[in-house]
Amino acid sequence: MKTHFHLLTALVLCLLLANQAFAQPAPEAKNRRQPIREVTLSGTGYELGLQHGQIFKRKSVNSSPSSRKKQPKSLARTPTR
């Protein structure tokens, strides 16, 4: 009985090791990025813009298309969507 138990344990261990050896590589790591930032705008056209502009001022005035001239040539190339 004891021998059977040892044989069975060894068999299970072998199967587990084999499974590990032939397993598919894990899929590419996910969640390397934060979820997208959400911003709510409300009001008339001009008011929507005003709120948007305040975010723009805080976040990205330095990324204007004209500032691309300051980038290395390789970064200034423009793909299209």
Added chain:
Amino acid sequence: MADFYQKTSFDAAIKHWTPDIYEEIRGIADGAGQPFNDVMVFSLLDEFWVYQDNLENHHCSGVGVPARDGQPGYIAQNMDIEAYTDGYQVLLRIARSGNRPEQLILTHPGCIALNGMNEAGIGACMNTLMQLKASTTGLPVAFIVRHMLGSTNRDEVLRFIQNVPHASGQNYIIGIRDEVYDFEASANKVVRFDPKNENGTVYHTNHPLVNDDVKPWFKKFDPTVKEEEKPVKSNSFVRLAAVQRRVVPSGFITDATIMAALRSKDDDKFPVCVAANQWGLTFGSVIMTLSGKPFLQITSGPPDESEYKRVEFSER
């Protein structure tokens, strides 16, 4: 930029067709404390590319799936733009007001829209078709999409897209609740693309498939030229084949099918899902479910780098 503004004149069309959005640009400029023209150019992305006439590195892959057999209708897209925009991904939620429906819009600060959808189940995804003839006095694409997203009326949207003067060559995948339409628009014509697939799907990348209003120097991209003369190994053709291969044979398309297509890298050189590199990246990926109670699934950056986040419209 001065030369760009000297050679183009979009103001009259913007004021005529979308006066509220012209005011919105004024508001952005005032809020940011930046000159009007410096802010406006952020919403003239495609028109700026057309001005540069840069066919290299064309990207953006889109899919449309009409509702079938109890499955909802979807439109979806990987939005591929310049590398300098990475990190600035924003989802704008424009609150409902009067007749204006609530809208969810992918963009970056300064730009009024890259793509989006509204709570009435109307959504739009665009792909630049640089090869098509453009107009320096037409309505720029960002204003066209914002106008459509401000509407809840199917017929008005379809009439608008087919009659407004287009500033830049574009493909529009438009979802209207259970229905999906695809139009290739240029300066002189708007042609519907309907591949007549059994499952009703449409798909697009960055070359014209049905509109022959092509610039003389891009003649090899004219859809009427012989198959053997087409640049089938170029970026846009390779990505189109990849998307087509993944959605056309799938009789029963779910959002999981679309996610797999948008995450695909079937071709090493020209993948649908573009990791950040020196010229650009998949800035964001969207799947819009337009039937029933519409909602958005979105990633910031390439869709293989994070799970899609589900975003609902607010309760009335």
